[in-house]
Amino acid sequence: MPVLLKVEGIKKHFKTPGGTLHAVDGVSFELERGKTIGIVGESGCGKSTLGRAVINLIPATGGKVLFKGKDITAFKGKNLHSLRKDMQMIFQDPFSSLNPRMTVSEIIREPIVEHKIKTGNREIEEEINILMETVGLASRLYHAYPHELDGGRRQRIGIARALALNPDFIVCDEPVSALDVSIQSQILNLMQDLQEEKKIAYMFITHDLSVVRHMSDDIAVMYLGVVVEKCSVDKLFQSQLHPYTKALLSSIPSTDLDFKKSRIILKGEITSPINPGDECRFAARCNYATDKCFKETPVLRDIGGYHYVACHYAENLQKGDSA
Ligand code: SF4
Numbered sequence: 001m002p003v004l005l006k007v008e009g010i011k012k013h014f015k016t017p018g019g020t021l022h023a024v025d026g027v028s029f030e031l032e033r034g035k036t037i038g039i040v041g042e043s044g045c046g047k048s049t050l051g052r053a054v055i056n057l058i059p060a061t062g063g064k065v066l067f068k069g070k071d072i073t074a075f076k077g078k079n080l081h082s083l084r085k086d087m088q089m090i091f092q093d094p095f096s097s098l099n100p101r102m103t104v105s106e107i108i109r110e111p112i113v114e115h116k117i118k119t120g121n122r123e124i125e126e127e128i129n130i131l132m133e134t135v136g137l138a139s140r141l142y143h144a145y146p147h148e149l150d151g152g153r154r155q156r157i158g159i160a161r162a163l164a165l166n167p168d169f170i171v172c173d174e175p176v177s178a179l180d181v182s183i184q185s186q187i188l189n190l191m192q193d194l195q196e197e198k199k200i201a202y203m204f205i206t207h208d209l210s211v212v213r214h215m216s217d218d219i220a221v222m223y224l225g226v227v228v229e230k231c232s233v234d235k236l237f238q239s240q241l242h243p244y245t246k247a248l249l250s251s252i253p254s255t256d257l258d259f260k261k262s263r264i265i266l267k268g269e270i271t272s273p274i275n276p277g278d279e280c281r282f283a284a285r286c287n288y289a290t291d292k293c294f295k296e297t298p299v300l301r302d303i304g305g306y307h308y309v310a311c312h313y314a315e316n317l318q319k320g321d322s323a
Contacts, residue, residue, distance in 0.1 A: 001032035004201050005054070005169055010063035010073075012046070012053045019275040023049040025225040026063065028300075029218070033168065034199035038216030038233065040209060040248070046225040046273075047205045051171040054203065055087040056080060067169070085115050088162035092174035094154035098146045105142045107157055108132065111164045131160040135190060152183035159190065166198070173205045188214060209252050213237060221245045224273050224281040227300055230308040241309045241317050243286045280312070288313060 012024040024046045031037050039047045052058045054065055056072055065073050067087065075083055091097040098107055108128050112118055118127045132139060135156040146154050155175060162170055172191070176184040188211065194200060204215050212219060213233055220230040221242065229242040240246055247264040268285040280286070283293040292312055300310040303318065311317065 001034055003030050004033045004068065005031040005203075006064075006066040007054055008064040008066070010050070010053055010065060011061045012049050012058065013061040016274060021274050022225045022276055023273065024053060025276075027220070027222075027225075027227050028063075029220055029227070029230065031169070031201050031203065033201055034195060035217045036195070036202040036204050036215050038212035038219040039203060039205045039222060040207065040212050040219060041222035042207060042248075044273075045222040047222050048173050050222070051089065051173050051203060051205050055089060055169075055171055056083065057089065082115075085117075085165040086167050087169045087171070088165060088167040089171045089173065090155075090158050090162050090175045093178050094151065094158045095146060098154060098157060100146055103143050103145055104132070104137065104149075104157055107146075108160050108164055111161060115165055117165060127164070131164055134163065134194070135160045136186075150183070151179045152187060155179060155183075155187050156190070159187075159194070163194065163198075167200065169201045169203070171203045171205065174207070175204075176211060177206065177208060184211070191215070209249065221248065224271060224276070226281060226310065227308070228282065228310045230300065231306060235305075235307055239318075241303070241307070241314050242282075242311050243288055243317070244282050280310075288317070 007027060007029050009026045009028055010024060011026055014021040014023060027050055029037055039050060041047050049058070053060045056065070056075055060073050064071050072083055105128050108131055109124060112124055112127055118124045129139065132142070137153060137156050137160065141149065141153065146157065176187050179187060191202070192215070195202060202215070204212060206212050216233045218230065219233050219236045220227045221244065222228070223244050229236065229240060229245045236245065237249070240249055247266050250262055250264040266285045271281050271284050278297050279295060280289070280293040280298050283289045286293065296312065298310045298312045300308050302308050303314050
């Protein structure tokens with residue numbers, strides 16, 4: 001499959017009274033049509049900011065995003081408006097992202113009319129009905145308001161609205177984390193079916209590792225604005241190398257009675273993302289840290305077989321040695 005999206009060293013910094021907050025600091029990845037990259041990390045690691053910067057919902061501070069070969073980072077006005085047809089976003093909280101004064105059909109109609117996907121009332125009505133059926137919304141809900149629906153149905157509206165523009169790429173920002181577990185799997189299965197049928201590429205942002213495992217082809221693990229490990233989903237769950245990834249994966253709830261023994265509890269202060277220095281951002285919490293880790297920023301590098309790790313001692317950790 002050809003590369004659809006190429007993100008090259010994208011940065012998003014914010015000026016704060018205390019200095020410059022490096023929310024996203026040089027993230028790179030590629031994504032093919034019909035594939036999913038999962039972005040995981042704890043709250044505040046910059047994953048949602050990354051999603052917004054990639055689709056130019058917020059302007060990047062540095063780096064480039066190439067979409068279908070074009071640099072979209074500097075798109076404005078008309079170019080940006082037409083880019084929205086190709087790149088969409090599904091939000092975490094479907095309720096707050098939907099206009100409470102609009103009915104289901106009005107919410108889905110809005111992008112169809114705005115981007116002139118269909119013209120003529122009959123064609124527009126037909127399109128709304130097709131989209132409602134595609135995402136599993138019963139036609140009786142046509143005139144319903146968001147507050148009359150449960151979370152799963154609201155998220156189906158959000159998906160229908162994104163699909164209305166027939167996008168090639170969707171940023172999914174914690175799309176199921178506000179939903180009941182039973183409804184989560186329905187929505188995830190719907191998203192996978194749509195991907196299969198329409199060859200949509202997803203950037204799937206979540207803190208839920210079991211969800212990302214189910215959905216992704218590749219995974220990038222973020223820590224304080226940078227990617228610390230990136231590889232295929234299978235590799236990450238079999239042989240994760242970065243000490244932060246190991247700790248993150250050890251926190252997955254398990255029925256294994258030995259689980260508590262193997263869980264890695266992180267100690268130490270989280271480094272401030274404001275004016276970070278030349279050090280490993282994980283050094284203050286890392287059991288393997290050496291002097292070098294407090295003086296030199298490790299580069300994300302391929303240690304072989306499409307396995308990228310940002311750790312000075314990745315090879316030692318791969319061999320099972322200490323740093
Ligand atoms: Fe730990 Fe040093 Fe590797 Fe950072 S570079 S993850 S501090 S061992």
